[in-house]
Each structure stands twice: as C-alpha cells, then as structure tokens.
Amino acid sequence: MNDLSDLYQEIIMDHRRNPRNEGLPADHTHTADGFNPFCGDKVSVAVKIEDGSIIDVGFSGEGCAISMASASLMTEAVSGKSIDDATASFEAFRKLLTDGDTSGGVDLGDLEALAGVRAYPTRIKCAILSWHTFKSALENDSAPVTTE
Amino acid sequence: MPGPHGFDIDSVRQQFPILDVEINGHPLVYLDSAATSQKPQVVIDAISNYYARSNSNVHRGVHTLSQQATDIYEETREKTRALINASDSREIIYVRGTTEAINLVASTYGRQNVGEGDDVIVTAMEHHSNIVPWQILCEEKGANLKVVPMDENGDLIMEEFDRLLSDRTKIVATVHLSNALGTINPVKEMFKKARTVGAATLLDGAQSAPHMAIDVKDIDCDFLAFSGHKLYGPTGIGILYGKYDLLSQMPPYQGGGEMIASVTFEKTIYAELPAKFEAGTPHIAGTAGLGAAIDFVNEIGLDNVAAHERTLLDYSIERIGSINGVKLIGNPKHRSGVISFVVDGVHPHDVGTVLDSQGIAIRAGHHCAQPVMAHFGIPATVRASFGMYNTTNEIDRLYEGVQQVFEVFG
Incomplete structure (x- = not known):
C-alpha cells in the first residue's frame, strides 16, 4: 500500500503553494512549451543563457500538484548551473523517478522529495514534464513537447 | 433488500x-463504469467456456466445433438485434467497439456520400471518437464539420442545430449520453429534423446502451454504434447497427477472408451482409461474452x-x-x-x-x-x-x- 505522505511531501506541498520562479523572464534566450495529453497539464519554460550558464529561468503553466511543484523545484535546481550540469541533473532526476537509482553522483537536493512519485507510475509523467520542456528549451526545439 | x-x-x-x-x-x-463496466461471473464463464469447450473458427469448418462456434457467434447477433429492436440480424455488424463502428461508417458511407462543400454535423459534447473520424473525412473531401453548441448547463442549443441543418448536411452524428456530463440528448427529435434535409444519422450509444433501452426503430437512426465492454461484456467487441438498405449499398471497410463470395485475381465478389463488413477471423470469444452480458442485462432489466x-x-x-x-x-x-x-x-x-x-x-x-x-x-x-x-x-x-x-x- 502506498502512503500518500510519501507522494505529497511537505517540500512538494510548499512548492505547490508558493511556486518559485513563476513567470517567464522577458529577456529569455530559449523557451519551449510542454503538454501532457493524458491529463492536460501544460507548462512553459523560458531560460536566459549566457556563456553556457543558466542566468535566469522561469515557468508558467497549469496542472496537478506534482507537475507544478516539480516545475518549481526544477527552476531552483538548474538556476545558476552550466548547461552540462543542468543536463546531468535532469539525467539523475530521470533515473531517480524511473529506477529509484541515486548512484549517479549528482546531488539532487530537494528534488529527492519527488522520489515518492516512483510508486505512482501514472504520475511520473507529471513530475518529468517540466524537465523535458526545459531540455527542449535548451535545444531550442520549436515543436511542443508532449509526454507521449 | x-x-x-x-x-x-x-x-x-x-x-x-x-x-x-x-x-x-x-x-x-x-465509480468508473463510464470508462468500462465490471464483468459478472456469467460473462467471465462464457468466455472461459468458449475457449475450454467450443473454440474453433466460424463459418469455415465442416466439423462440429466450428458449428458450435458459429452458433455462439450468430446467437449473439440475434440477441443484439432483439436488444436494440432491429428488424433483421443482418443489420448487426461486429466491430471492436464504438470507435471502430464510427470509423467504419465515416470510411464507407461517409466517403461515398460526403463531397466538397458538404456538411457533417456533430455536437459540442462528443467523445473524440465521434469527432476525429469525421474530421479526417471532411479534410479528405473538403467538407465542413459543424458543431451544435451547448449552453452553460450542458444542454444542446437546439435552435442552433436547426440553423446548422441545410441541404448540404449529409450526416448528423451525435452522442446519446455524454460521457463527460451525463446529458441525455433529444436524439429522436434531432434525427427527425435531420431526415427532413436528407441527412443520414448516426447515434453514438457507447454510454447510453448500459443505462437505457435503445430502440432503433423508435429513435429511427440510420446507424447505431456501441461497445460491449461498457455493457458488462468484454473489451474488443462492439456493434455497428445500420439500416439494411444503407449497409447493402456501402462499400466494404476492410478486405480479406470471411467478407467475400468469390475471389479471383481479376475480380472479387463481396459477401452478403453482415459478412461483407467482417473481414478476417473475428473476436468469437468476445461475442460469447457479449451474448452472456446481454442475457444478464435482460434478466436484471x-x-x-x-x-x-x-x-x-x-x-x-x-x-x-x-x-x-x-x-x-x-x-x-x-x-x-x-x-x-x-x-x-x-x-x-x-x-x-x-x-x-x-x-x-x-x-x-x-x-x-x-x-x-x-x-x-x-x-x-x-x-x-x-x-x-x-x-x-x-x-x-x-x-x-x-x-x-x-x-x-x-
């Protein structure tokens, strides 16, 4: 039996109530939109990159607690990082959600609060949507991202 | 009690x-029966018994088992005919479900009868399965998909339906019972009006079939689509009802075995109804389960x-x-x-x-x-x-x- 408090951890509920970096920076250099057709969650991510580093990042969107909290946590996790480090965080986060694997040597910090999502396979897409969108923004891929 | x-x-x-x-x-x-209903033991047993005792292909073998399988298959067709009060069991076509039934009509009757500048009318509360097949058809033909709007309660605005109807209207396809809102639409009245402009009518009965008796003569629809799995039967089996004259004139949907009368490399003569629309080995076990489901529903009432x-x-x-x-x-x-x-x-x-x-x-x-x-x-x-x-x-x-x-x- 899954315990709901593993899924809706306090950090997640806090980010849901008080999202960080909400709103898209006007002077962004990269942006992308993401959509989860399964539940209708939408997120947009905009990033300002200078000299290979993420100077500013923000998101907007609507969706469930997991997707919105994950977007907020994502912006905190990548802010100020180099593109390579942010991409490494994405890979480590994806492994955490899909395999429960934290052996990659990347410190995920608050992102680990989302580890409980792994027990809810239908919700993994909610947690990963903003990350896929972020990655798409980095690649400046103009096609909207979907989780399908 | x-x-x-x-x-x-x-x-x-x-x-x-x-x-x-x-x-x-x-x-x-x-509380998710609109997605799919649960199955009573008699349905589970009918499927299991079919595979344990009667499994064979239909309409092919001269052997006893093939006859048993064919009997089960055709008895369910007759039970379905009675359930919806159709005139003739040849008007009952087995399909995978509501979605396939609608696609069949769009691909055959639709392609045959809808042309450039014609209209297909649906409502604002359709399931995607009664939107997308018509969109594909309209795109292919240069026809227009018109939508009957609804009000803030989730009722159709019938004056708008009247306004949309014209001699360009070739098909009116509407949901009987909305899966998202529960609205029961006045389909009998809508289809009566549709007939006055010569449009064919299709009723999406996926949601209504488990909740109310559907009488195709009383509603007077040209086509009715519904799924077995929402009617306490198995997944993968559904029904397209069509009026005999319309089905007879429609081209086949898929080609293959079962749907032919004779084949040479020069020419194929198609089988009579309903076989014309049932290419390939069908979901025989599904019909065993659907037959049991119809008996079960009839017994409860x-x-x-x-x-x-x-x-x-x-x-x-x-x-x-x-x-x-x-x-x-x-x-x-x-x-x-x-x-x-x-x-x-x-x-x-x-x-x-x-x-x-x-x-x-x-x-x-x-x-x-x-x-x-x-x-x-x-x-x-x-x-x-x-x-x-x-x-x-x-x-x-x-x-x-x-x-x-x-x-x-x-």
Whole structure:
C-alpha cells in the first residue's frame, strides 16, 4: 500500500503553494512549451543563457500538484548551473523517478522529495514534464513537447 | 433488500467477483463504469467456456466445433438485434467497439456520400471518437464539420442545430449520453429534423446502451454504434447497427477472408451482409461474452438498472454537490450515469490519487472530450460514473474521500 505522505511531501506541498520562479523572464534566450495529453497539464519554460550558464529561468503553466511543484523545484535546481550540469541533473532526476537509482553522483537536493512519485507510475509523467520542456528549451526545439 | 421490481442490489453485487478485491487496503469502490463496466461471473464463464469447450473458427469448418462456434457467434447477433429492436440480424455488424463502428461508417458511407462543400454535423459534447473520424473525412473531401453548441448547463442549443441543418448536411452524428456530463440528448427529435434535409444519422450509444433501452426503430437512426465492454461484456467487441438498405449499398471497410463470395485475381465478389463488413477471423470469444452480458442485462432489466442508477445519481448530486469547495460541472435537464466535478484549488489528478489511496476508482482528466472541458474553461474534471452494482453507501465513501482531499491539500 502506498502512503500518500510519501507522494505529497511537505517540500512538494510548499512548492505547490508558493511556486518559485513563476513567470517567464522577458529577456529569455530559449523557451519551449510542454503538454501532457493524458491529463492536460501544460507548462512553459523560458531560460536566459549566457556563456553556457543558466542566468535566469522561469515557468508558467497549469496542472496537478506534482507537475507544478516539480516545475518549481526544477527552476531552483538548474538556476545558476552550466548547461552540462543542468543536463546531468535532469539525467539523475530521470533515473531517480524511473529506477529509484541515486548512484549517479549528482546531488539532487530537494528534488529527492519527488522520489515518492516512483510508486505512482501514472504520475511520473507529471513530475518529468517540466524537465523535458526545459531540455527542449535548451535545444531550442520549436515543436511542443508532449509526454507521449 | 429487493427493490420495487425485484432488483436486489446484494445479489447483483455478488455476481461481480471484482467487487471483493481490496485496493490499497480498502474495499474497492468502483465509480468508473463510464470508462468500462465490471464483468459478472456469467460473462467471465462464457468466455472461459468458449475457449475450454467450443473454440474453433466460424463459418469455415465442416466439423462440429466450428458449428458450435458459429452458433455462439450468430446467437449473439440475434440477441443484439432483439436488444436494440432491429428488424433483421443482418443489420448487426461486429466491430471492436464504438470507435471502430464510427470509423467504419465515416470510411464507407461517409466517403461515398460526403463531397466538397458538404456538411457533417456533430455536437459540442462528443467523445473524440465521434469527432476525429469525421474530421479526417471532411479534410479528405473538403467538407465542413459543424458543431451544435451547448449552453452553460450542458444542454444542446437546439435552435442552433436547426440553423446548422441545410441541404448540404449529409450526416448528423451525435452522442446519446455524454460521457463527460451525463446529458441525455433529444436524439429522436434531432434525427427527425435531420431526415427532413436528407441527412443520414448516426447515434453514438457507447454510454447510453448500459443505462437505457435503445430502440432503433423508435429513435429511427440510420446507424447505431456501441461497445460491449461498457455493457458488462468484454473489451474488443462492439456493434455497428445500420439500416439494411444503407449497409447493402456501402462499400466494404476492410478486405480479406470471411467478407467475400468469390475471389479471383481479376475480380472479387463481396459477401452478403453482415459478412461483407467482417473481414478476417473475428473476436468469437468476445461475442460469447457479449451474448452472456446481454442475457444478464435482460434478466436484471434495463428499466430496473435505470431506476437504481437514478437513485444513485440523485443521491450523489445532493451529497457531493453539497460539499463546500466542490463544484458540479453541468446541470443538464435530462441526465444519467455520471457526475463531473472540480474541487477548489486541487487538480483532478491529485483528487484521483487521494481517492485511489482509499480504494475509490474515479476518472480524472478530460474524458476524451477536450472540447467539453474547453467549453467550461477547465482543464479536467473528476468524474464518478455508475453501474448497476453501485450503492449509496459507496457515494458516502466518495463523500468521505473528498473530505480527505481537503485534509491533504488543506
């Protein structure tokens, strides 16, 4: 039996109530939109990159607690990082959600609060949507991202 | 306790083995019958017995088993004919489900009869399966898909339907009972009007078939589509009913075995109805299960089911609608089967997860009806939908479940 408090951890509920970096920076250099057709969650991510580093990042969107909290946590996790480090965080986060694997040597910090999502396979897409969108923004891929 | 017509909820529930299953440590409360109904033991047994004792291919072998399989297959066709009061069992075509039935009509009758500048009319509350096949057709033909709008209650605006009808209207395809809102549409009246402009009519009965008797003569539709799996039968088997004269004139949908009278490399002569539309080895076990489901539903009586579900619907509207912070979506004049709602400040997906943790299965999402969600300006709803086996006690569990949502997200 899954315990709901593993899924809706306090950090997640806090980010849901008080999202960080909400709103898209006007002077962004990269942006992308993401959509989860399964539940209708939408997120947009905009990033300002200078000299290979993420100077500013923000998101907007609507969706469930997991997707919105994950977007907020994502912006905190990548802010100020180099593109390579942010991409490494994405890979480590994806492994955490899909395999429960934290052996990659990347410190995920608050992102680990989302580890409980792994027990809810239908919700993994909610947690990963903003990350896929972020990655798409980095690649400046103009096609909207979907989780399908 | 037996109801007024001998409807005994306890004995009904005993026939559904899945209702004994525990989910996350709680007795299952299954409120997702609009997605698919649960199956009574007689349906499960019919499928199992078919494979254990009668498995063979239909309409092919001279041997005894093949005859048994063919008998089962054709008996279900006759049971289906009787269920919907069709004139002739050759008007009953087996398909995979409602979606395939609609695609069949769009690809055959539609391609044959809809041309450039013609109109196909659907309603604002269609399931995607009664939108997309027509969009594909209209795109191919340069025809227009017209949509009958609905009002804030989730009722169709009939004046707008009247306005859309013209001699360009070739097909009117409408949902009988909305899966997202529960609205029962005035299809008999709509089809009568459609006939005055010479349009063919298709009724999407996916949701209505489990909740009410459908009489194709009374409604006078040209086509009716429905699925076995929402009618307490198995997945993968569904029905297309079509008027004999129309089906006869339509080209085949798929080519292959079973649907031919003779084949040479120069020319193929197609089989008579219904075989013309049943290419390949069909879902014989599915028809065994569907036949058992129809017998089961007839024995209980769709009128009894409808009366019981009316009680559930009224109780849930009152009970769930009374919760502070819950808003029911849609308030149609005539309705059945489902309630849709949103919870203030909590996404339906999160509501669904909290309810699931208490063993309550509901649907959270857009219900394959994104235009309906757009109409009400919401991304998704929580939908509780009923079957003959649900109880008011289960709606109390849903009520308590929603209270739990407020505790988690308070």
